[in-house]
Amino acid sequence: MQILYDNTALIYLLPLIAFLLAIFAKFFKYSVSEKSVAVVSISANALSLAFVSALIFYLFFGDFEPFSFDFIWLKTTDLTVSMGCLIDKFSVCALFVVLLTALTVQIASYKFFQDNDKFLTYFGRFNLLLFLITAFVLSSNLVQSVILAAVTGASAFLLLNLNSEKYNVMRYSRRFLIIDRIGDFCLITALFIIFYFINTYELTFEGSLLSFNNFNDIVADLYVYISDENFYILCLMIFTGICAKSGIFPFHSKPAVALYDYSPAFYFLFISLSISGSLLVIRLLPMFDLSEKIIYTILIWFALIVLYSLVYEIINRFYLHKNDNSYIVYSCLTALYVILPLTMTSKTGIFKSDLMLYMPFIFFAVLYVFWFISGEKFYCRTQTVKNISDSADIVTRFGCFAAEQVTDFLCNITRLTDKYLIPAAANIVGYCCRVKSWLISFSQNGKIRNYLIYSLIFISVMLLLYLFILLEAENINV
Amino acid sequence: MFDITSLLSLNIIIFAPAVAALIVASPLFGTNQIYIRRFTKTFATIHLLYSLFFVAYYLYGSDNFYQEITILGNSWLSKLGINAAFGADGFTILLCAFTSLIFLFVFIISKTMIRTKHKMYYALMLVLFSSTLGIFCAKDMFVFLLFWQTELIPIFLLISQWGGVKAPKAAQKYILYNFSGSLLLMVAMISLYYYGYHANGTLSSSIDFLRIYQADNIFPELLQDIIFWCLFIGFAVKLPIIPFHTCYTSCLTEAPAPVRALISSVLINTAAYGLIRFNLDLFPELFTKFAPIIMLIAVTGILWASFGAFKQKEIVKTTAYINIVYMGFFLLGLSAANKTGFDGAFFIMFANIFVAAALSIMTGYIEQTFKTKSFQEIAGLGKFAPRLMSLSYIIIFAVIGVPLTISFSGFFLVFSGAFSADFADALMPKICTAVSFVSFILLAASGLRLLDGCFGGISQTEKKYNDITGHRLMVLLILCLFIIFFGCFPDSLMSFYSDVTDMLAEVLRV
Numbered sequence: 001m002q003i004l005y006d007n008t009a010l011i012y013l014l015p016l017i018a019f020l021l022a023i024f025a026k027f028f029k030y031s032v033s034e035k036s037v038a039v040v041s042i043s044a045n046a047l048s049l050a051f052v053s054a055l056i057f058y059l060f061f062g063d064f065e066p067f068s069f070d071f072i073w074l075k076t077t078d079l080t081v082s083m084g085c086l087i088d089k090f091s092v093c094a095l096f097v098v099l100l101t102a103l104t105v106q107i108a109s110y111k112f113f114q115d116n117d118k119f120l121t122y123f124g125r126f127n128l129l130l131f132l133i134t135a136f137v138l139s140s141n142l143v144q145s146v147i148l149a150a151v152t153g154a155s156a157f158l159l160l161n162l163n164s165e166k167y168n169v170m171r172y173s174r175r176f177l178i179i180d181r182i183g184d185f186c187l188i189t190a191l192f193i194i195f196y197f198i199n200t201y202e203l204t205f206e207g208s209l210l211s212f213n214n215f216n217d218i219v220a221d222l223y224v225y226i227s228d229e230n231f232y233i234l235c236l237m238i239f240t241g242i243c244a245k246s247g248i249f250p251f252h253s254k255p256a257v258a259l260y261d262y263s264p265a266f267y268f269l270f271i272s273l274s275i276s277g278s279l280l281v282i283r284l285l286p287m288f289d290l291s292e293k294i295i296y297t298i299l300i301w302f303a304l305i306v307l308y309s310l311v312y313e314i315i316n317r318f319y320l321h322k323n324d325n326s327y328i329v330y331s332c333l334t335a336l337y338v339i340l341p342l343t344m345t346s347k348t349g350i351f352k353s354d355l356m357l358y359m360p361f362i363f364f365a366v367l368y369v370f371w372f373i374s375g376e377k378f379y380c381r382t383q384t385v386k387n388i389s390d391s392a393d394i395v396t397r398f399g400c401f402a403a404e405q406v407t408d409f410l411c412n413i414t415r416l417t418d419k420y421l422i423p424a425a426a427n428i429v430g431y432c433c434r435v436k437s438w439l440i441s442f443s444q445n446g447k448i449r450n451y452l453i454y455s456l457i458f459i460s461v462m463l464l465l466y467l468f469i470l471l472e473a474e475n476i477n478v
Numbered sequence: 479m480f481d482i483t484s485l486l487s488l489n490i491i492i493f494a495p496a497v498a499a500l501i502v503a504s505p506l507f508g509t510n511q512i513y514i515r516r517f518t519k520t521f522a523t524i525h526l527l528y529s530l531f532f533v534a535y536y537l538y539g540s541d542n543f544y545q546e547i548t549i550l551g552n553s554w555l556s557k558l559g560i561n562a563a564f565g566a567d568g569f570t571i572l573l574c575a576f577t578s579l580i581f582l583f584v585f586i587i588s589k590t591m592i593r594t595k596h597k598m599y600y601a602l603m604l605v606l607f608s609s610t611l612g613i614f615c616a617k618d619m620f621v622f623l624l625f626w627q628t629e630l631i632p633i634f635l636l637i638s639q640w641g642g643v644k645a646p647k648a649a650q651k652y653i654l655y656n657f658s659g660s661l662l663l664m665v666a667m668i669s670l671y672y673y674g675y676h677a678n679g680t681l682s683s684s685i686d687f688l689r690i691y692q693a694d695n696i697f698p699e700l701l702q703d704i705i706f707w708c709l710f711i712g713f714a715v716k717l718p719i720i721p722f723h724t725c726y727t728s729c730l731t732e733a734p735a736p737v738r739a740l741i742s743s744v745l746i747n748t749a750a751y752g753l754i755r756f757n758l759d760l761f762p763e764l765f766t767k768f769a770p771i772i773m774l775i776a777v778t779g780i781l782w783a784s785f786g787a788f789k790q791k792e793i794v795k796t797t798a799y800i801n802i803v804y805m806g807f808f809l810l811g812l813s814a815a816n817k818t819g820f821d822g823a824f825f826i827m828f829a830n831i832f833v834a835a836a837l838s839i840m841t842g843y844i845e846q847t848f849k850t851k852s853f854q855e856i857a858g859l860g861k862f863a864p865r866l867m868s869l870s871y872i873i874i875f876a877v878i879g880v881p882l883t884i885s886f887s888g889f890f891l892v893f894s895g896a897f898s899a900d901f902a903d904a905l906m907p908k909i910c911t912a913v914s915f916v917s918f919i920l921l922a923a924s925g926l927r928l929l930d931g932c933f934g935g936i937s938q939t940e941k942k943y944n945d946i947t948g949h950r951l952m953v954l955l956i957l958c959l960f961i962i963f964f965g966c967f968p969d970s971l972m973s974f975y976s977d978v979t980d981m982l983a984e985v986l987r988v
Contacts, residue, residue: 026868027865072969073968073969074887074890074891074968074969074972075969076817076818076821076891076972076976076979079818079821079891079894081890121864147881147882147886148881150880150881150886151880151881151882154875154880158871164860164867164933164934165858165860165861165934165936166934167934167936169934170929170930170933170934171930171934174923174926174927174929174930177922177926178919178922178923178926181878181918181919181922182919184918185915185916185918185919188893188915189912189915192893192894192897192911195894196897196898196908
C-alpha cells in the first residue's frame, strides 16, 4: 500500500485538474464539452473519495501510521513558512465528509445547471473551492491553515457570487467576504502574538514551529512565557476568528447570505464553513485546554446563541409572522458543530485522538439535521423570495422553487445517489431525503402545531447527539 | 572563447529607448501611426528580451553579479567630480526588466486608447522609458537627479495632451508638487556634495563615495537630519505619502489609461527606489533613529488612504487610493528597519508593479466602454464581459491580499517585519501593525465595491457592451498570470533582491 503514501497529493490535485479543465473549456468554448467537464469533475471527486476511503480503512483497521510531509514555501532570514500535508485519522475523516458532500452536490448540480450558461463557471469555481478546502483540511501547520482558510473564504465568495448580475447577490456576497476577512484578521493577529511569545519576544517566524504534529509542546512552551490574561485574549481572538470564518453568532448572517441565491452548492458551502471552523478548533485544542476561562466563555457564548435564536424565532414566528428564521438555525448548528469538541476536552477527559473517532458522527449528524431543515427552507423560499426585487429573475432562471418541483428534484438526487455512490453514503443521503419528505408534511402550512413538532424533533436529535457523545466520553473516562 | 558578458551593456538598456525616441520623432515614419506603433512595440519587445538576458545572467551566470559602468570615461564634468556612472545588482536588474515589460504592455494597449498625435505620444513615452531606467541604474546623485527631472517633462505633456477635460490643471499640479520635491532633493544633494568637498577636499557626487563620507561621520548631526528629511520629503511627494497625495489622485484621474498604468506601477517605484538608495542606504543610523516617526507616517497614510478608497465615487480615484495604501505598506515595511520588513517592502514594490498596471488597464477599459468614471453610472458589465470579470476577480483578490496572489506575501512580510521592529518603545510597532491591519478589511471593502460597482447589477441602458478581447485581453491575462505565479512561488522573486536586503539589514545592525 505504498502507493497510498506516495500519491497523497492526488487527493487535492484531482479537483485542481477538474478546475483547470473547466477554465480551459470556458476560455476555449468549443474544445471541451460541458458534459465532459462535469464527468471529469465528478470522476475526480469520486477518485479522491475512493483514495480517502482507502486511507481511512488502512489508518483505522490497517497498520498505517499518521504521516506528513512539508516543503518550504517562503523563506527569509527571520521567517520561514512551510506548506505540507498531514494525514492522520482526523484529517481523513474530515476529508471523507467534505468529498462525500461535494460528490452529492456535484451530481445534483449537473442536473440543476443543465442548459444554464453558467454551467462551466459553476463547475470551475466549485472545484477551486474543493481543491482549497481539501488542501486546508490536510494542512500540516497552523500558518498553512490560516493562509488556506483565507483563500477558501475568497473561493467561497466566488461560488456565492455566481449570479453577480443580481444586485443583491453581489451585495450579500461582498458582506460574506468582508466578514471572512474579519476572521482572517483575528487569526493572523493571533498568529503574530503566538510567534512573538514563542520566540520570547523576538519574532522569528518558522512555519515548522507551529506544526500540528507537536502542537502540545508548542503550547506548553507558549504557556511559560505568556500571562493568563494574555493567553485568554489570544484564545478569544482565535475563537472570534473561527466564529467569523464559520458564520457563528454574531457573524451568523454569513450562511443566510449564502442562501440568498440558492444552488446545490449551498450544502457544500455550509459544510466547508463548518469544517474550517471545527478543524481549527480541533487542531488548536491543546491551547483551549489550558484555559478554563476560555472554555467557560465559549460555553456562555453558546448559551447566548441558543437564547438569541429562541427569542428571534419566537418573535418572528408568533409576532411578526416571518419565515426567515433559518439562518439563525444554521448559526446554531455551526456553533454546535464547532463548540461541541471544545466542551468535551479536558472537562470530560477525552483526548484529541479519541475525539476524532466521533467527528464523522458529528459531521453526519449535522448533515442529517441540515437536510431536515432544508425541507422547510425550500418551502419558505417561495414566500420570502417574493420580497426580493429581482425575485422574478431567480424563479425564471432556476424555476424550481415550487414545493412539488423541489420534491421531484430531491427525489432525483436520491435516485442519482442510489445509482452512483457507494451504498453506505447513498443510504444515508437517501434516508435523509425520505425523512425530510415525511417531515415536510408536518410543517407544510406553517401552523404552530406542526412547527412545534418540527422543533421538537430537531431539538431531540440535537440533544440525543449531544448526550450520545457525552455518554461515550464518560465511558472512555471510566 | 567568446565572452557573453561583453554583449550585456547597461548603456544599451538605458539609452536605447532615447535613441528610439529620436527615430520616432524623426521624419522617418512621417505621420504613419501604424509604422510608429509597430516600430515602438518591436523596439520594446527587443528591449525586454535584452533585459531578460541580464536576468538570466544574474540567475545562472555569476555568483556575485554587479555591473558598474561609466560612460565617456571619467571625462564628463570631471572637474566637478560628476561622472555618468551606472550600476546594476539583482534588484535593479529585475526592476529594469519589469519596467521594460510594463512599457511594452503600455505600448500594446495604447493602440485603442490613444487616438491622436501618435508621433509625439510614442516619442515622449520612449523618453520617459529611458529616464526611468536611468533613475534605477544611476550611481551618481547628480545623474540620478538629472533623470529624475527629465522624467517630469514627458509626464507633464502626456497628461496634459492626452488626458481628460481637467488634465492640464492636473498636470500642472502634479509637476508643481514634484518640482518642489525635486528642489528639496537638489538642496539635499548639493549640501552633501559641498560639505563633502569642504570636509575632505575631494569633489565627488558618487553615491558610493557619499556612503563612505557618511560612515566616517563627516557631516554634522543637524545637517544630516536636515538632509535626511529633505530627501525623504522629496521622495514622499512622488511616492505619494499623505499629505502630498492630492496631486497624485487628481493626475491619475485625468491621465489616459496607459499613462496611468505607468505612473501607478513604474513611476511611483522610482520614488520608492530613491528612498531605499538614499535615505536608507546613505543614512542607516538616521533611518533607525527616525524609523518610529516614519512608521507613524506610514500607518497614518495607510488608514487615511484606505478610508479614502472606500468613500470614493469614481473608479479611477479608488484605484489611486489603493496605490497609496500599497505605498504606505511599502513605507511600513521599510520603517521596521529589519530584514523581514525590507523583504516585505521590496515585495510590495514588485507587487505594486503588476497590481497597479492591471488595475489601470481594467479601469481604463471600463472607463472607455461606459464613457464615465462614476460608480453610479456603471453597472452590469459582468453580463457582457465575463472574461474581463474573471480577470478582475484575480486583480481585486490581489489588491485585497488574498493568499496565493502576489500581494499576500508582501503584506505578510511587512506585517511580521513591522510587528517585530526593535524600537525603544516596544509596544509602538505592535500597535502600529494592529492598526494597519484594519486597513486590510477596508481594502477588501473598497476592492469589492469596485467589483460590485462595475460588474454587479443590471445595466441601466439597453446598449450591449463588448467583452475584452485581443491585445488587451492578452496583456491583462499575462499580468494576472504573474500575479498568481509570484503569489504561489514568492521565493522566485525574493531570490533577486535578498542580497540587497541582507546588506541593508547588516548595515543597520552595525
